[in-house]
Amino acid sequence: MxxxxxxxxxxxxxxxxxxxxxxxxxxxxxxxxxxxxxxxxxxxxxxxxxxxxxxxxxxxxxxxxxxxxxxxxxxxVEDQPENSVSFSEQNTIIKALMRPRTNRDDYHTMSREQQVNLIRLRTGHNRLNAHMNRKFKLAPSPTCACGQEDQTTEHILQRCPLLDEERKEVWPSPIPLQTKLYGSRQELEKTTTFITSAGLIV
Known part of the structure; x- marks a missing residue:
């Protein structure tokens, strides 16, 4: 439907x-x-x-x-990973992807590695502890190394204290999660730069 x-x-x-x-x-x-x-x-x-x-x-x-x-x-049939993307936002994203390629070149002109990292961050199906522990039992715990909460996309991009320095270098002032994941090419490249500088494998 x-x-x-x-x-x-x-x-x-x-x-x-x-x-x-x-x-x-x-x-x-x-x-x-x-x-x-x-x-x-x-x-x-x-x-x-x-x-x-x-x-x-x-x-x-x-x-x-x-x-x-x-x-x-x-x-x-399992619990789905938590994320901040509402049902209406998902519809908006899907409709945006259906538009002619000329209207969505920002994402598609990025490197394959950048695209893969962004998709993994957006969907929550990635190699962060929360997903690897709950889905595959390949991480001993869903908790981040900081010990404060589960290692999810939102945690590493927004709150992890271990990544404060790298985060402030890329984003000197607070930026909404949705902008980091679905913003302009400039914003998306900041996100992939942060992942690289933080040494994260997603």
Missing amino acids: QAASLVQDSADPCYQVVFLSDALSVLQALENDKLPQLAKALQLVRQTRRVVLQWVPAHCGIPGNERADELAKEGA
Whole structure:
């Protein structure tokens, strides 16, 4: 339903939209009129576009991807990492990413390493103690080396006392977390510079 809403809000004049899903049960339920709200959302899209629903087997036959699919399913039933991105902010970010490339060159012209670091910081799926301990048990504790709280994206970028010097060098005055993660290219580069100067591996 979220994908249908995003298409409705998009200014892209495309005639045909293909929705790909690995959830065969959802497609079957649609066929049997068991998901009226989703059917209504798709019907709104059909008013202006041709809609195709396509089932895609989940990483079928690719060992590495099958393992990734297993981990994704495990993660879906576990506690999700805390972050400061609200549902409405997530929608804003997704819509921004759907805009033509010329309107979002800042992020896409950054180096691959910078992009990866930013995505890991944004999603919370990274190598900081909080995620590595709770998800993979690869860190003895979720707590930061400072001992004050869990080592999360927000903690290292905003509060960790061990990184005060590096933080003040990059940001002499306090900056909101959202600006550090979703701001202009200049702001994003400050964030990646901070990660490098702090010697952090995210």
